[in-house]
Amino acid sequence: MVARVDTDGVVLRTTAVGESDLVVALFTRELGRVSAIARGARSSRRRFAGGLGLLVHSELALARRARGAELWSLEGATAIVDHGGLAADPVVLGHASYALELVRELAPPEAPDPVVLGLVLELWAALAAGPSPSLLRAFELALCDELGSAVALDRCAACSRGDDLDRGAVFDPVRGGAVCGACAPGSRGLGVRPLSPEVRRYLAAAATTPLAEAAALVVADDERAAARDLMLGFVGHLVGKPLRSVAFVAQVHAGLRPT
Template structure:
């Protein structure tokens, strides 16, 4: 077992027993991990209100050679409070986190993906949810993991292909706008590219379709 400090984003939390929590989180240094926070529902000194979905934290960890990581303590960088005031923002954040959890192997660092996820959550925390931002996240997510669909001869218009290509070169969220027609065309390309690597549909995407047009 080794001790380490990591910068992490909480992907999902599950209560375990009377006092503990199982946490899925994505770290800059170690990639995706699952860990147990013993006494998390009781200990405000060690965890306070830090262990929340979408929270950006500094974690002290004990990583064993096999089995669950032990989360020893958590310090809040930000819990992204602005995300939690709107169902569409919650849905978009959950979509990004579910993609990361479902696609990434455990224990494999990917700093570019960590930066993308962190930047998207920061955007959702400070601005209304944008359909264009979600497509920008998705196409860059696929690009980083090597699953980028080819734009040449794709079943989309040249205009939409141009916007997607610009989205993969964009430096920040909010810099690319997809017209309504391009949003639907982008989905016809990106959604199957995502689904091809999953064994079941994304719960967060179904939620977004029920609650909004994002």
Template sequence: MKVIAAEERQSLKTCISPAIITRVRDFGEADLLVTFFTPERGCLKGVARAARRSRRRFPNCLDLFCLSRVEYAEHPRGGELHTMISCRLLDGFEGLRRDWSILTLAGYMVEVVEMLSPPQAADPSLFSLLLRTFKLLEGEIQPLHVQIFFEAAAMALGGYGIELGRCSSCGRTYEGLGRAAFHPEKGGIVCLRCGSESALNPGLDPLGVQALGHLQALEWDLFERMTLPREMAQAIERVNRRHMDYRLGRRPKSLAWL
């Protein structure tokens, strides 16, 4: 990747945006290569010059998963590598670092966002979802519940919502009177007249179908009040996993560590 020369940088368009820092690695002798997720431009990459040598322009604001106010200069020829000018910490999300499993779950969420959001494509709803779920992970809600909420909501925002209102095979309206099986290739539930439950086609009871519908609809206030039995949460997780495997085509690497 080519770093922009100083004289060239002066004519560049400068942008300021809140951003979630998603990846950081060494770049050259003193610079950092930073990937950050913004509401207006999606996932971007930038070089923070001399960030490893001096903290004056980047004081404690480039840690993984922190929310920062990033000032950056766009690449003059529309390239993918921008120049980070300065950065200010808005929220360090210290609660994410209290437990390795919580930190790993945050990394998993970031991977899902990267899979759903093309580089440099605006996605303010997905940005808000990631920000809100980071805050939930810092609270008292069970991590598994936050995970299934994030998965269902993220897939719905990405255009991959699960059809829950009718049988995806015969088209009959689902009245919530019996169990249903999820079929990944159909992208929705089927009644037990049209299909059966299996490891590949996990099932949900009526309350599980209803709960998954609330999660997909991003009903924040209701979610924070919901009390999901562990068995129901695990059933929804199985449905989410089969759905994401089929629609996304691959699994996030961090899923193996959850």
């Protein structure tokens, strides 16, 4: 039996196989995260008509011969909106790549989740105005929330109380976010860091701001850097290995600002 699914989605990663094919990791509206083989994608550029580019929202036709087979076959891909121009700015490219890597690593396979696809598309739309750390924080927090790993910011991840977070609080990726002063002695892992009220409020604001408005969230440089480090620690704990795009973004920044 051949199952056919027509849906829309984005490419998370492509891997060359053989002389002419690609294995494509996709995030689709109807199927969630899937892997598909795109036969002839490398030998004929016309075959998929630009629908397999990085940062392209595409109409996708997928087929699978046997239920439970891991690989789908990509029968067609047509660009709906091509955001590939974003890649001209290396920082924007880095942020977009980081977002795709997070979806690739954190979204479970074949679990339909239109909200996740919507977040990626909202991120790309917002990145047209330029890179923004607050936008990236809003994306991370919304993605983690959608995938069942919401970051505790308004209540203690250990005791659920919300009234003791401004004195002696820490951020503990393993326990799930903010940990109040009373519970902080129980947080002893390597990733545990102090959590100032300002950083906590900034992240809480980012968690509830639509991506289209997140770039307007302003914060002092030190607090922005602290929030970034906390969130990288959080997603790093979820993923369980170093993220390649983080090293790329760091390299880009080092190249732009050699300080």
